[in-house]
Amino acid sequence: MDLERGRISSSQLSYLTIGFMIASAVIIFPGSGAENNAWLAVIIGLLEGLAFLYIYFALAKLFPQLTLVEINDAVFGKYLGKLISCFYLLLALWITAQLLRMFGEFFNIIMPETPIQAFLISLLFITVWVVRNGLEPIARCSQILVPLTMVLIVLDFLLILNKIDLSNLLPFMDIAFNQFFMASQSIAALPCGEMVFFLMFFHAVNNQAQIKPAILRGYMIAGLILLFLAFRAITVLGPLALITTYPSLSVARVINIADIITRLDIIVAVNFLCVGFIKGILMMYALVLGTAQLVNLGSYRPLVLPLAALIFVVSLLLYDSYIYDLIDAALLFPVYSLPITVLLPLLTLILARLKNSGKETANAG
Amino acid sequence: MFSYLKRKLGLLSLANKMNNDSDSEPEGPVHSELSNKLKNNIAIISDIVGVSEDFVIREFKFGLHKQIDAALLFFDGLVKSEEINHGIIRPLMYESHLLTTVSPSCFEDIRALKETLLAIGEVTEANTIEELMEALFSGNAILLLDGNATVLMIDVRGWASRGVEESKTEQSVRGPHESFTENIRFNTALLRRRIQDPDLLIEYLVLGKKSRTAVCIAYLKTVAHPELVEELKRRLNRIDIDAVLESGYIEQLIEDDPFSPFATVGNSERPDRIAARVLEGRVAILVDTTPYVLTVPMLFLEGFQAPEDYYSRPYYSSIVRLLRFVAFFITLLSPALYVALTTYHVELIPTSLFITMVAAEEGTPFPAVLEAIGMGLVFEILREGGARLPTIIGPALSIVGALIIGDLAVSAGLVSAPMIIVVALTAVSSFLVIGHTDAITLMRLILVLLAGVLGAFGIAIGLLGMLIHLTSLRSFGVPYLTPWAPSVKTDLKDSMIRAPLWKMILRPRLITEFDSQREAFRLKPHPPENP
Numbered sequence: 001m002d003l004e005r006g007r008i009s010s011s012q013l014s015y016l017t018i019g020f021m022i023a024s025a026v027i028i029f030p031g032s033g034a035e036n037n038a039w040l041a042v043i044i045g046l047l048e049g050l051a052f053l054y055i056y057f058a059l060a061k062l063f064p065q066l067t068l069v070e071i072n073d074a075v076f077g078k079y080l081g082k083l084i085s086c087f088y089l090l091l092a093l094w095i096t097a098q099l100l101r102m103f104g105e106f107f108n109i110i111m112p113e114t115p116i117q118a119f120l121i122s123l124l125f126i127t128v129w130v131v132r133n134g135l136e137p138i139a140r141c142s143q144i145l146v147p148l149t150m151v152l153i154v155l156d157f158l159l160i161l162n163k164i165d166l167s168n169l170l171p172f173m174d175i176a177f178n179q180f181f182m183a184s185q186s187i188a189a190l191p192c193g194e195m196v197f198f199l200m201f202f203h204a205v206n207n208q209a210q211i212k213p214a215i216l217r218g219y220m221i222a223g224l225i226l227l228f229l230a231f232r233a234i235t236v237l238g239p240l241a242l243i244t245t246y247p248s249l250s251v252a253r254v255i256n257i258a259d260i261i262t263r264l265d266i267i268v269a270v271n272f273l274c275v276g277f278i279k280g281i282l283m284m285y286a287l288v289l290g291t292a293q294l295v296n297l298g299s300y301r302p303l304v305l306p307l308a309a310l311i312f313v314v315s316l317l318l319y320d321s322y323i324y325d326l327i328d329a330a331l332l333f334p335v336y337s338l339p340i341t342v343l344l345p346l347l348t349l350i351l352a353r354l355k356n357s358g359k360e361t362a363n364a365g
Numbered sequence: 366m367f368s369y370l371k372r373k374l375g376l377l378s379l380a381n382k383m384n385n386d387s388d389s390e391p392e393g394p395v396h397s398e399l400s401n402k403l404k405n406n407i408a409i410i411s412d413i414v415g416v417s418e419d420f421v422i423r424e425f426k427f428g429l430h431k432q433i434d435a436a437l438l439f440f441d442g443l444v445k446s447e448e449i450n451h452g453i454i455r456p457l458m459y460e461s462h463l464l465t466t467v468s469p470s471c472f473e474d475i476r477a478l479k480e481t482l483l484a485i486g487e488v489t490e491a492n493t494i495e496e497l498m499e500a501l502f503s504g505n506a507i508l509l510l511d512g513n514a515t516v517l518m519i520d521v522r523g524w525a526s527r528g529v530e531e532s533k534t535e536q537s538v539r540g541p542h543e544s545f546t547e548n549i550r551f552n553t554a555l556l557r558r559r560i561q562d563p564d565l566l567i568e569y570l571v572l573g574k575k576s577r578t579a580v581c582i583a584y585l586k587t588v589a590h591p592e593l594v595e596e597l598k599r600r601l602n603r604i605d606i607d608a609v610l611e612s613g614y615i616e617q618l619i620e621d622d623p624f625s626p627f628a629t630v631g632n633s634e635r636p637d638r639i640a641a642r643v644l645e646g647r648v649a650i651l652v653d654t655t656p657y658v659l660t661v662p663m664l665f666l667e668g669f670q671a672p673e674d675y676y677s678r679p680y681y682s683s684i685v686r687l688l689r690f691v692a693f694f695i696t697l698l699s700p701a702l703y704v705a706l707t708t709y710h711v712e713l714i715p716t717s718l719f720i721t722m723v724a725a726e727e728g729t730p731f732p733a734v735l736e737a738i739g740m741g742l743v744f745e746i747l748r749e750g751g752a753r754l755p756t757i758i759g760p761a762l763s764i765v766g767a768l769i770i771g772d773l774a775v776s777a778g779l780v781s782a783p784m785i786i787v788v789a790l791t792a793v794s795s796f797l798v799i800g801h802t803d804a805i806t807l808m809r810l811i812l813v814l815l816a817g818v819l820g821a822f823g824i825a826i827g828l829l830g831m832l833i834h835l836t837s838l839r840s841f842g843v844p845y846l847t848p849w850a851p852s853v854k855t856d857l858k859d860s861m862i863r864a865p866l867w868k869m870i871l872r873p874r875l876i877t878e879f880d881s882q883r884e885a886f887r888l889k890p891h892p893p894e895n896p
Binding site for chain 2: 009011012107110111114118119122123125126129130133134136137139140141143144145259262263265266269270273277
């Protein structure tokens with residue numbers, strides 16, 4: 001079944017990885033649970049995520065040209081495979097809705113009098129548009145938006161240099177291990193584990209051998225940015241970083257160059273819009289393509305609008321307030337997402353290996 | 366609703382009928398042969414042409430004993446009368462007498478005439494009415510001879526046409542000043558003079574059932590992508606229209622996305638620019654009766670390039686190039702940003718500026734959105750008025766536009782002064798990005814509306830939408846945002862900045878992959894060291 005003929009290059013895959021990984025971190029405080037040791041939690045989480053990536057690479061190598069849903073069908077059979085795919089797709093729906101809600105809440109802070117639905121609908125509208133256009137425009141968008149974000153983050157950093165206070169990094173590891181462990185798990189789950197949905201795009205990469213280096217390159221750059229964002233939040237804001245809802249906004253508000261360059265909130269908003277948009281369309285695309293493959297549709301395009309409506313409703317019903325979202329992301333999300341994003345692929349990989357070796361012995365005998 | 370359906374059905378059945386008609390038509394046009402009686406032939410032709418005042422039938426007799434009946438047919442005004450007189454009539458009627466050594470009957474064969482008497486460069490034979498008529502309408506004189514079923518088509522084309530003049534729409538400080546004209550022969554010559562290489566192919570075709578407009582496609586045989594040329598020919602051959610009066614007709618019938626505000630076919634009236642594009646592997650489409658030559662594929666980038674960029678030294682060119690990008694964003698965004706800032710995000714404006722701006726905005730009766738749209742409308746009216754205005758009345762427009770509307774609108778308290786500044790800045794900036802003016806005008810309006818509804822978030826949504834559209838757009842298979850998305854690193858040398866000429870070794874990669882090296886390596890000048 002060839003739902004999507006779009007082809008993406010390996011450099012585009014790198015940009016997509018970066019955008020996907022840093023999306024939510026540009027506004028929230030990555031590894032916030034570990035307080036001023038967040039940078040260490042980020043490193044641990046990223047290393048753990050690297051191990052996850054190798055599971056996905058192994059799956060992609062075993063089943064080239066297949067998407068996650070098709071891999072499940074191939075490994076678990078027609079019915080069990082579809083059931084397992086449902087888990088992934090529900091998680092994708094959840095993540096997309098969560099991200100959308102995050103968008104709405106964020107812009108609601110900037111424009112408090114506008115109802116959140118206005119943001120959600122307009123965002124969904126352009127998301128639907130780009131997803132209907134296919135993977136190629138998505139990848140090309142990332143080549144414009146991700147470098148723009150990276151430039152703005154560097155600019156942001158240059159402007160904030162004089163406010164960095166390294167003493168905020170102390171005391172070192174003055175927290176309970178539990179707390180630190182959960183913080184590193186939230187990093188492993190939130191951007192790294194979600195990379196499992198890239199298995200939905202691997203089939204479209206024009207040079208399959210380049211997948212691994214391209215993803216790793218993007219992962220490294222994204223990791224550095226995550227680390228830098230955590231570092232910046234701690235050193236500039238100190239203990240305040242844990243209290244503010246959007247540390248990046250607070251950091252941007254600290255910027256003051258000779259009373260002329262002030263209130264650079266807009267940079268953070270642009271950053272979030274750029275990379276959040278990339279992540280949003282990727283997740284939406286994965287969800288829509290996966291659903292189409294789940295029910296064996298010839299084209300995924302008719303599903304885009306109904307699923308967008310579903311995402312809209314789910315994102316409104318998710319939480320009563322944004323604080324729940326933060327708590328969920330830090331404490332609950334690893335618990336319910338890691339089994340799906342890590343254990344299921346691992347199980348799939350092991351089963352596939354066993355099946356393969358069984359086949360090989362059968363062939364040999 | 367029902368009437369709409371009925372109309373739709375009617376259109377459908379019409380389309381079906383037309384398809385059936387074209388199916389039942391025999392292959393190719395019917396060729397009616399000429400007879401060898403002069404009187405018959407003249408009767409047939411004047412029957413087809415009718416009683417046109419400019420159609421001339423000159424019947425005469427020549428030969429030693431005035432025994433041969435002949436007729437010369439042409440359209441007055443399409444031919445050079447001097448050539449008719451001195452190249453055709455004079456040799457036949459007078460100089461044929463001087464050739465006393467030949468037998469008197471030798472001129473009765475029309476081929477002999479062609480070989481001995483006619484003093485005209487291009488003379489061809491024709492046997493059918495269709496060939497004859499086509500030649501007649503394109504400015505040939507037709508010589509008919511009694512007793513011959515073959516006629517001669519004599520090229521004496523020479524209608525009134527403008528000479529090569531300075532370009533009115535694309536001027537430059539440095540660089541050639543000549544521009545294309547309405548005459549396709551001059552235009553191909555202007556191109557040929559710049560690329561004097563057998564590689565330059567100029568293929569000819571005729572478009573328009575009634576206008577019979579000559580169209581040439583020009584490209585470099587070894588450089589242009591064959592698939593591109595094929596695709597262009599396929600799209601051109603699809604065109605079935607009564608008349609092609611300007612290259613815009615062709616542009617609108619071959620473009621990739623007819624609903625996009627962005628142009629996917631480039632145009633220019635500067636021969637140097639067209640030559641440069643052809644040298645990059647693009648295909649040029651020259652159309653008779655218009656100085657505007659089309660090129661495909663067109664990229665977003667081309668709206669920011671000017672021929673002068675390559676004639677001046679790279680530093681200044683790069684600054685100007687960057688300036689155009691800045692101007693693009695200013696003209697696209699400034700009214701929308703002004704609306705968003707004064708309406709929604711007053712906290713983002715530094716305090717002193719805030720007081721001035723809001724004080725000015727407070728005194729006016731209309732919301733900022735309406736002001737922005739209204740002033741934008743006034744500017745577009747002035748621009749359109751200025752473009753069509755006879756030059757004599759021009760100063761009156763600037764007085765009305767600049768003084769009355771600009772100054773007095775503020776004094777009367779109808780529009781705030783900062784808004785006038787923003788609109789003026791927008792207007793001036795828009796002239797730096799000539800290539801995308803129409804798209805920008807539309808996008809600017811959309812962005813102002815979005816800013817009025819959703820503030821900066823609306824602008825962001827609008828820009829993202831524009832980006833999605835641009836990334837989805839292709840021009841003849843080449844992604845519109847090349848070389849940024851997809852990024853082609855070697856082509857970035859000529860995008861935001863213009864690299865030194867000796868650095869631009871390769872042709873743009875996505876346009877062509879053949880003969881990609883356009884200059885030698887190590888061209889960087891090395892003056893000899895002084896002894």
